[in-house]
Amino acid sequence: MLRTALAAALLACAGYAGASWLTDDFQVWTAEGARRLEVALQPVPVPEVRIEGPGLPVQPLAAWLHAPGRVTVVDFIYTRCETLCLSLGGVFQQMQRRLQLGGGGGSGAGDGVRLLSISFDGAHDTPDRLAAYARGLGADPALWQFARVPDAHESAALLRRLQVVVVPDGRGGYEHNAALLVLDAHGRLVRVFDLAEQELALNYARHLAAKGGA
Known part of the structure; x- marks a missing residue:
């Protein structure tokens, strides 16, 4: 015994x-x-990729993110998606309304926080298609912008770096994970939040922006 x-x-x-x-x-x-946990302990810099979109000429993503006092909440979508991307769009709509109301203690429109939706379906999601998609969601370009990475190799590198999983579903669409990614003014991924944690994500982004974006 x-x-x-x-x-x-x-x-x-x-x-x-x-x-x-x-x-x-x-x-x-x-x-x-x-x-x-890994991202929180060790921020992840974005790779050298170029983006473009409605009102966004081709430019390095890191350069666009590099804005003192600015923090960006990013999601990854594709315009033909009829499931998860709609949920992401709804979350960003709510976050946009919160930013329009202000009151987060930051400076300028959106309390120093902006939203960026990046399409991983760059071959299909041209700037014109992204513009139409943005209009359908009521996106305010002063707060919420849309972009794609036109080069397929660069797009794949960005997804790998940020650990965004995208798998073709065999029907012309994609299966993919979804999260709210907070990137600082130095172009680094500093936090990852669930869709259900939108308030936490927004509050954290506002807090970071109030500290100068770093």
């Missing part, structure tokens, strides 16, 4: 140690959780 109890205790200790190691001292239980 004693031997059995001792063996059980040793197994429990081994299991605890293994779980602790695998989850960074129980801070993480999923791959997505690990991603968020």
